[in-house]
Amino acid sequence: MAFPPSDCVPGNADGPSGAGGAGVGIMPSWAPVSGGARAEEGPGPHWAGSAPGSAPAASAPEAVRPAAAPPAAPSAFPAAGQPPRPAATQPARTSVLGGGAGAGAANPTASAGVIDRVPGAAGTTSPAAGALAPARPAVSAVPTTAPAPAVPAAQVPAAAPVPAPDVARRSPQQEPEARPAAGSPATGRTAPTTVKIVIAGGFAVGKTTFIGSISDVEPLNTEAAMTEHSVGVDDAGGVTDRKTTTTVAMDFGRVALPGNLWLYLFGTPGQDRFLFMWDDLVRGAIGGVVLVDTDRLEQCFPAIDYFESRGIPFVVGVNCFDGVAKHRLEDVREALQIPAGVPMLYTDARSRTATKQTLISLVQLAMRQLRSGTGA
Amino acid sequence: MSYGPPGGHHASPYGADADGYEAATVRPYAVTGGRVRxxxxxxxxxxxxxxxPDAVASRGLTPEKRxxxxxxxxxxxSIAELSALLRLPLGVVRILVSDLQEAGHLTVHTTIPVNVHTGHGSAHSGLSLSVLESVLNGISAL
Incomplete structure (x- = not known):
């Protein structure tokens, strides 16, 4: 139901992904998208309309066919997000913000406990109940000795002051108890499983935007070098008004996924001289996304070479600046000499939906490769 | 830029207001005591x-470790986040974290065993199919 798995059959990779990108291209960036319903609204037309004549890759016949027949895919993905996926899908909605399924479950019970005890306390000491209900004016006059400040109906001097603060004290006490369980994983005793995906591509191709469009947090960056020597050394690709004394090594973002999973997205350093860092970045990664700017094709060569030579699963996302596809995917594939097994798709770094789709196709690729037991 | 002793080095330069590494006064090799690994x-x-929990009594630590x-x-x-938050190079954070780990102040959770080789003949992630499946479902559900 979400996006049709775009690249189910490697050979057809271009078609469906074109369709996926098509619905997405004109969406406002960062739009909150639930499920794929919206993505399906206008597949072909927008795309074709936005780039008349220049984007035949997404033309209707080719695009529709594979989307309609995802069952051809490896058995594991009938359609992402449907019932057959058991454990992981279920807590999906509940725990996106929290620490996972356990936390989500703990919360209701904790709050139930609060509710349970408050009436209990009130029941044993009826005055408390009376204090909450409209007071009986007759009784309130009797013991003037009771301070009875805020509560109008302090009836029995001994009992009334006790339960009222007691209730008051208890509920705030319980709330912090419940909150850490849901919010702060540090007390939950189970560390999230971390996975990562590497986002590669040339300088200023949209890696940070791509990461930012899906990350829970503003993309952060680390700094690798702190010398002035990089001035004039780094190929800024025309973007020269950068900081000169520090060099941003890489950007990254984080997405909390259901099932106590944290997905990190690491953008590779755009500068060539940071290639040595890639080994570090890639170690243990699910795979890579190579973002391509068709105006500067050559910039993605190092990334493609790198992933290819190391047998790391990767997909190529042609970033459509301004939502316009300037070239057909086949042409880009040929120009870059990307092997047929590597899925290619249009993407839009600003669109959360397109970003999602790109990541999905990568994970699917990684799973295919894992199943078949082969690298690249 | 000043080369004050680490002890007199206040933690605030790591905040977002520090807009250059030069402003952070202490050189990375000083922070790590000259170590690069x-x-x-x-x-x-x-x-x-x-x-x-017992790391509360973290007296005598350098400002960076604190x-x-x-x-x-x-x-x-994560290590990467610490690097970004503290505005320290990754290598430095790694060293400091493993120092703290050795001192028993913190534990480090890694998903992927170091030096994993899955026998798949490639530089594979070492992730299991079920993890990948969860990731896939998780992304789809976003």
Whole structure:
């Protein structure tokens, strides 16, 4: 139901992904998208309309066919997000913000406990109940000795002051108890499983935007070098008004996924001289996304070479600046000499939906490769 | 820029207001005591740091280490995040974290065993199919 798995059959990779990108291209960036319903609204037309004549890759016949027949895919993905996926899908909605399924479950019970005890306390000491209900004016006059400040109906001097603060004290006490369980994983005793995906591509191709469009947090960056020597050394690709004394090594973002999973997205350093860092970045990664700017094709060569030579699963996302596809995917594939097994798709770094789709196709690729037991 | 002793170095330069590394006064090699490698194996960027309860008595630590403990006090924080938050190079954070780990102030959670070789004949992630499946479903559900 979400996006049709775009690249189910490697050979057809271009078609469906074109369709996926098509619905997405004109969406406002960062739009909150639930499920794929919206993505399906206008597949072909927008795309074709936005780039008349220049984007035949997404033309209707080719695009529709594979989307309609995802069952051809490896058995594991009938359609992402449907019932057959058991454990992981279920807590999906509940725990996106929290620490996972356990936390989500703990919360209701904790709050139930609060509710349970408050009436209990009130029941044993009826005055408390009376204090909450409209007071009986007759009784309130009797013991003037009771301070009875805020509560109008302090009836029995001994009992009334006790339960009222007691209730008051208890509920705030319980709330912090419940909150850490849901919010702060540090007390939950189970560390999230971390996975990562590497986002590669040339300088200023949209890696940070791509990461930012899906990350829970503003993309952060680390700094690798702190010398002035990089001035004039780094190929800024025309973007020269950068900081000169520090060099941003890489950007990254984080997405909390259901099932106590944290997905990190690491953008590779755009500068060539940071290639040595890639080994570090890639170690243990699910795979890579190579973002391509068709105006500067050559910039993605190092990334493609790198992933290819190391047998790391990767997909190529042609970033459509301004939502316009300037070239057909086949042409880009040929120009870059990307092997047929590597899925290619249009993407839009600003669109959360397109970003999602790109990541999905990568994970699917990684799973295919894992199943078949082969690298690249 | 001043080369004051680490002890007199206040933690605030690591805040977002410090807009250049030069402003952070202390050179990376000073922070690590001249080391360029941690004694343990290199921690993955996404390894999560968790502060142990008894780390409260963290007296006598350098400002950088205290800062790490502070940032990781209430939630899991990755090496990469610490590097970004403290504005310290990754290598430095790795060394400091493994120092703190050795001192028993924190534990490090890594998903992927270091030096994993799955026998798949490639530089494989070492992730299991079920993890990948969860990731896939998770992304789809976003």
């Amino acid at each position: 941690s004694s343990l194996s290199d921690l993955p960027l996404e390894a999560l740091v968790e502060v142990l 800062s790490i403990l502070q940032h990781a006090a209430h939630t899991y924080v």
